[in-house]
Structures are given as structure tokens and as C-alpha cells.
Amino acid sequence: MEWLENLFSQTYINSLQITIRLFLSMLLGGFIGWERESRRQPAGLRTHILICMGSTLLMITSIYIPQTFQNFQNGDPGRIAAQVVSGIGFLGAGAIFRxxxxxxxxxxxxxxxxxxxxxxxxxxxxxSAALIGTGFILFVLTFLTKVEKKYFTDFHYKELQIHFNTARIETDAVFATLSRFRIKTVSLNILQSRDKKRSKMKLVIQFPDKTDLKQLYKELNTINHVTQIHLGQDF
Structure with a gap:
């Protein structure tokens, strides 16, 4: 296996090295992209492969230029890499949405x-850094996702509307009920009709995924003067 060790320890950039490095980056980027694609994320298999291969190609070019052209012997191979690190943030920002x-x-x-x-x-x-790094990244994306779901409750922001047939609102009872279901109130707005015979609470809440919605409705309806409850879609 000495030939294999020599092949992967070679630093001179030639056609064989270019092929090996691009192929390996395609595989490693594909592993991470596959995991993202399986979760129906906006950047999936092809996107991660292209980013990984593009970064590899730029790094190869950075090394190849001072290695090949005599006029660029003092060139810094890290300059293009630095631009990749800063520039990739714009692409990553495109995957974030609100x-x-x-x-x-x-x-x-x-x-x-x-x-x-x-x-x-x-x-x-x-x-070695690329292979070990890929292994750790896949560990974080797969195993730690299960840990998060087990020990950390996921929640969404929703709008809760509670209608009353009176001007007097049982706010303490509402907050006590929400607290029992581990629902946190982010904002509160109270509206009242002109004749002061009806009122409405509009709350933005952190709504845990595992909330028993049927039981929540049942307990809120036991509060005095509640006539209607509406839980909106995610914000």
C-alpha cells in the first residue's frame, strides 16, 4: 500500500491529483448534502456537492499558480481560500428565511x-482533516438531532385569540392555564367592543410541539365568559 500512501501524500498538482481531489470532494460534499436533502432542506445534495467541489477547485488553483508560473513564486495560496471563506456567507444567507x-x-x-x-x-x-471533519459533521447532523428532539422541546410561534362575552377578562386564569401547558406569552393585545359587552385577547405564544391541543381547548373553555378560541398558523 506504499503507492497509495505516496499518491495521497503528493503535494505537486497534476492531472491525477486534480482528479483525486475533485472526486473526493464530490463524495464528502455528497454525504452532507444527502443528509440535508433527506430532511427536505432548501440546499440539498447537488448544492453541497457543487460548493465542495468549487472550493476544492479554487484551492487547487491557488496552489497550482505559484507552483507552475515562475513570475508568481511568491504568491500566497491562502488568498483565494480567504475569499471563499468570506464569500460563501452570501450563499449561506440565501438558505435562511423567516x-x-x-x-x-x-x-x-x-x-x-x-x-x-x-x-x-x-x-x-x-x-485526514477533510475525512475526520466530514465524519464529525454527519455525527452532529444525525445523532445530535435525535438528542435535541429527546431533551429539548421544539416550539413554534402562533397567535392565540380568546373571545369573551364581557368586558371583564380573566387574564390570570388564561395565563395560569397556558403556564400549565408550558406555553409562554410573547405579546398581549386586548380589544374591546364599543358597547363594552365583548372583548378579545390576542396573544403571540411559544407553542410546544407536544402540546395536547384538545385538552388545552377544553381548559380554556372552562374560564368564565369565554365564547370562542382560535389558534392561528405559525408565524
Whole structure:
């Protein structure tokens, strides 16, 4: 296996090295992209592969120029890599979008940034860093996702409207009920009819995924003078 070790330890850029590095970056970027694609994220398999291969190609070019052209012997191979690190943020930002007060796509944006780092590592011939880094990244994206779901309750922001047939609102009873279901109130707005015979509470709440919605409605309806309850879609 000495020939294989020599092949992967070679620093001179030639056609064989270019092929090996681009192929490896395609595989490693594909592993991470596959995980994102399986979760129906905006940046999936092809996007991650192209980012990883593009970063690898830029790193290869950075090394190749001072290696090949005599006039650029003092060139810095890290300059193009630095531009990749800063420039990839614009692409990652495109994966982040906001639904009301909910932010989506942060993890995918992070994988876009880190897969570019993997591509640069492969392009520079630091194969061990690229392989170990890919393994740790997949561990974070798969195993730690299960840990998060088990120990951390996911929630969404929703609008809750509670209608009363009186001007007097049982706010303490409402907050006590929400508290029992671990629902946090973000904002509160109280509206009252002109004849002061009806009123309405509009709340923006953090709504846990595992909330027993049927039981929540049942307990809210036991509060005095409640006539209607409406829970809106995610923000």
C-alpha cells in the first residue's frame, strides 16, 4: 500500500491529483448534502456537492499558480481560500428565511459554510482533516438531532385569540392555564367592543410541539365568559 500512501501524500498538482481531489470532494460534499436533502432542506445534495467541489477547485488553483508560473513564486495560496471563506456567507444567507418570528435554515446555512471548508481542505491535500471533519459533521447532523428532539422541546410561534362575552377578562386564569401547558406569552393585545359587552385577547405564544391541543381547548373553555378560541398558523 506504499503507492497509495505516496499518491495521497503528493503535494505537486497534476492531472491525477486534480482528479483525486475533485472526486473526493464530490463524495464528502455528497454525504452532507444527502443528509440535508433527506430532511427536505432548501440546499440539498447537488448544492453541497457543487460548493465542495468549487472550493476544492479554487484551492487547487491557488496552489497550482505559484507552483507552475515562475513570475508568481511568491504568491500566497491562502488568498483565494480567504475569499471563499468570506464569500460563501452570501450563499449561506440565501438558505435562511423567516416565517413571521420563526427563523428557518440556519443549520443548512452552517453546512454550506462548513462544506466549503471541507472542499478547501481536500484542495490543499489535507485529506485526514477533510475525512475526520466530514465524519464529525454527519455525527452532529444525525445523532445530535435525535438528542435535541429527546431533551429539548421544539416550539413554534402562533397567535392565540380568546373571545369573551364581557368586558371583564380573566387574564390570570388564561395565563395560569397556558403556564400549565408550558406555553409562554410573547405579546398581549386586548380589544374591546364599543358597547363594552365583548372583548378579545390576542396573544403571540411559544407553542410546544407536544402540546395536547384538545385538552388545552377544553381548559380554556372552562374560564368564565369565554365564547370562542382560535389558534392561528405559525408565524
Amino acid at each position: 416565517l413571521g418570528v420563526n427563523i428557518k435554515g440556519l443549520t443548512t446555512a452552517a453546512t454550506i459554510w462548513v462544506v466549503a471548508a471541507i472542499g478547501l481542505s481536500v484542495g490543499a491535500g489535507i485529506y
